[in-house]
Amino acid sequence: MSRVAPFPARAAEQDDEVAPFGEERRLLAAIRAGDERAAEELVERTYSAVFASVYRLCGDSDLAADLTQETFQKAWAALPNFDGRSQLFTWLYRIAYTTFLNHIRRPRRMTSLDEPNALEICDTSPSADQLLSEQEEAERLRAAVLQLPEDLRFTVTAHFWGGLAVREIAAVEQITTVAIRKRLHKAFTILEVAIGGAEDNDESEEES
Amino acid sequence: MNQKKRADLQRKLTLAQVPKPPADLLEKIKKDIPSHLVMGSPTERDRFSRSVFFNTRVAAAVLMMVTSAFLVLQFFSRADHERVASVMAKAQAPDPRAIPHAVPLTLTAQNAGSSGPVEVANNYVPAAQADEAVPALKTKPAASTLVAEEQVRRDTDKLDVKDERIEAKPVSAVAEAPAAAPPPAATAVALAPLAARAARHEGLTAEFAKEQQPASTLFGISVDQHAFERIKNAIERGEQPESQNIDVAALVNYFAGPAKRESHDVKLEAEGSPAPVAGNPMRRMIRVTVDTATAEAPGVVATDASIDVAFDDTTVVAHHMIGADAPSREGSLARNTSVTAIYDVELAPRGASWQRVATVRLTYRSTEGREHTIEKTLHRRDLAPTWLAASHRHRLASLGAVWGETLKGMAGANDVARRAEELAAQSPNDEKARELANAANATSQLHSPASGSAR
Numbered sequence: 001m002s003r004v005a006p007f008p009a010r011a012a013e014q015d016d017e018v019a020p021f022g023e024e025r026r027l028l029a030a031i032r033a034g035d036e037r038a039a040e041e042l043v044e045r046t047y048s049a050v051f052a053s054v055y056r057l058c059g060d061s062d063l064a065a066d067l068t069q070e071t072f073q074k075a076w077a078a079l080p081n082f083d084g085r086s087q088l089f090t091w092l093y094r095i096a097y098t099t100f101l102n103h104i105r106r107p108r109r110m111t112s113l114d115e116p117n118a119l120e121i122c123d124t125s126p127s128a129d130q131l132l133s134e135q136e137e138a139e140r141l142r143a144a145v146l147q148l149p150e151d152l153r154f155t156v157t158a159h160f161w162g163g164l165a166v167r168e169i170a171a172v173e174q175i176t177t178v179a180i181r182k183r184l185h186k187a188f189t190i191l192e193v194a195i196g197g198a199e200d201n202d203e204s205e206e207e208s
Numbered sequence: 209m210n211q212k213k214r215a216d217l218q219r220k221l222t223l224a225q226v227p228k229p230p231a232d233l234l235e236k237i238k239k240d241i242p243s244h245l246v247m248g249s250p251t252e253r254d255r256f257s258r259s260v261f262f263n264t265r266v267a268a269a270v271l272m273m274v275t276s277a278f279l280v281l282q283f284f285s286r287a288d289h290e291r292v293a294s295v296m297a298k299a300q301a302p303d304p305r306a307i308p309h310a311v312p313l314t315l316t317a318q319n320a321g322s323s324g325p326v327e328v329a330n331n332y333v334p335a336a337q338a339d340e341a342v343p344a345l346k347t348k349p350a351a352s353t354l355v356a357e358e359q360v361r362r363d364t365d366k367l368d369v370k371d372e373r374i375e376a377k378p379v380s381a382v383a384e385a386p387a388a389a390p391p392p393a394a395t396a397v398a399l400a401p402l403a404a405r406a407a408r409h410e411g412l413t414a415e416f417a418k419e420q421q422p423a424s425t426l427f428g429i430s431v432d433q434h435a436f437e438r439i440k441n442a443i444e445r446g447e448q449p450e451s452q453n454i455d456v457a458a459l460v461n462y463f464a465g466p467a468k469r470e471s472h473d474v475k476l477e478a479e480g481s482p483a484p485v486a487g488n489p490m491r492r493m494i495r496v497t498v499d500t501a502t503a504e505a506p507g508v509v510a511t512d513a514s515i516d517v518a519f520d521d522t523t524v525v526a527h528h529m530i531g532a533d534a535p536s537r538e539g540s541l542a543r544n545t546s547v548t549a550i551y552d553v554e555l556a557p558r559g560a561s562w563q564r565v566a567t568v569r570l571t572y573r574s575t576e577g578r579e580h581t582i583e584k585t586l587h588r589r590d591l592a593p594t595w596l597a598a599s600h601r602h603r604l605a606s607l608g609a610v611w612g613e614t615l616k617g618m619a620g621a622n623d624v625a626r627r628a629e630e631l632a633a634q635s636p637n638d639e640k641a642r643e644l645a646n647a648a649n650a651t652s653q654l655h656s657p658a659s660g661s662a663r
Binding site: 036039040043044047048051052055056061062064065068069072073076135137138141142145156160161188191192195 | 213214217218220221222224225226227228229230233234236237238240241242243
């Protein structure tokens with residue numbers, strides 16, 4: 001039985017502007033009381049972190065901006081139903097993630113998860129024949145992540161791209177932290193195979 | 209999967225470069241902030257309202273449960289209390305007519321008015337005998353005073369009021385009482401049945417009862433209406449009355465007076481307070497008064513009347529009736545009659561407010577032949593906290609009792625005079641309060657060292 005690798009919470013990777021929990025409650029109370037300035041403060045504290053998370057999901061700055069804006073629009077509509085049991089950014093990330101999924105499932109603007117070679121179509125830069133740059137490797141990794149099953153995909157993106165702690169993800173998914181770590185372990189196994197296979201294919205192409 | 213590859217994969221996932229958000233993104237998002245964020249939506253308001261309503265209902269339910277539990281406990285506690293009291297009362301007095309543990313009352317009968325005709329009960333002594341026992345018997349108007357009271361209506365078969373019970377039974381259902389009651393228990397004083405006197409009174413005819421002479425004794429207690437006048441005259445002459453001639457029981461009844469206006473056939477009152485003069489802090493004055501209906505038409509309202517006062521020995525250390533030894537069974541009670549007894553009681557130093565001090569029980573037979581019992585219980589909490597807090601009738605009667613004691617040589621004449629002056633000042637229209645104040649002042653001067661005649 002393989003041991004689940006530790007995936008410690010990476011608080012340092014959290015956006016510094018994300019308000020602490022007590023501050024979030026104060027902001028929420030003020031927003032619900034009709035304080036528009038509090039709503040603006042909430043946006044200022046969280047929009048960059050939401051944007052970064054969405055960008056890591058989609059890999060496109062303009063699209064990430066649109067999805068971030070859409071995320072906040074949905075957030076305002078859903079704010080009355082926010083019970084405050086999770087952190088505000090966790091709640092926002094969940095909206096952003098759902099917004100992204102809805103986006104890629106739209107027919108006209110879909111970034112297909114069913115076409116592993118989609119990246120190749122997008123990757124039309126003149127350096128395609130060069131060694132894999134870090135950016136290309138990141139794109140490959142992103143594509144592999146997006147190919148993961150839904151539960152693993154959300155767990156990986158929330159943890160590494162959204163910066164959520166294992167405990168927060170467990171609360172959102174309503175499962176234990178051990179289950180989250182198992183998910184991460186399983187996702188890493190799949191990703192390693194996917195990344196390794198892609199690298200092998202690249203090497204064979206070079207040899208031929 | 210080795211650790212190195214895992215760490216490399218984690219690094220790649222974590223260190224992916226992220227560009228800065230577009231400059232106008234923040235403003236775009238801020239523009240999207242809706243202006244109706246207050247309480248979100250109707251759904252939110254509705255949920256909030258439901259939450260408040262639910263919490264209110266829960267709080268109300270909890271409050272009702274606590275209140276109900278408290279009331280149930282109170283109910284059972286009281287029920288137990290009454291059951292214990294009932295059992296004890298039955299143990300002390302198995303036969304309501306015999307009243308084994310009764311303390312005879314020093315009660316004095318008074319007529320409500322001097323001008324109106326007064327029908328004497330059939331137990332009144334004949335004039336000749338009255339002259340022997342109570343010389344210079346005269347009719348005199350009486351004042352009234354009250355404490356605690358219980359009332360019995362003629363048509364009432366049974367009435368329960370708090371600590372008091374009035375029971376009526378058909379004559380046919382009541383066995384004849386024994387001629388003499390069994391000896392009293394240690395905790396109670398038996399009402400001594402004066403068989404000879406009762407027999408004599410039972411033999412009195414209705415014609416005698418219509419002779420309109422006031423009773424000189426009731427329940428074996430002197431109710432001489434002229435006792436005070438004789439003493440007052442003696443004091444005014446500068447003479448110290450002889451102790452054996454001072455009828456303290458009669459003085460008590462003189463100052464207690466009759467009820468102002470009593471509509472019930474028979475009424476029982478019981479009241480307690482500290483003594484009017486300083487002394488033993490545990491000393492209490494217990495007053496027991498029986499009043500009969502006030503009416504212009506004379507007539508007998510009760511027969512075979514007897515009264516007993518049972519003290520709780522766990523609460524009462526010592527007790528005695530002022531001016532008399534013990535009340536006896538009374539043959540009959542006429543209208544316009546009032547009888548008062550004062551007990552000097554010493555309470556135990558410590559005790560709970562619910563502890564019983566005394567139980568007063570009056571039994572009699574109505575003119576219809578039904579047997580009635582009026583019972584009143586005095587607890588510690590029922591006693592007035594100060595003498596001044598007691599009723600005017602109680603203060604006047606108790607002060608008259610203490611004054612009578614001082615006349616017999618007891619100390620405290622100055623204190624009694626001071627109290628009497630206070631009482632008279634508080635009641636400027638009360639003639640008897642003024643009389644008592646004057647008499648007490650005169651007594652104080654008699655007892656002063658300058659007079660040389662004290663004691």
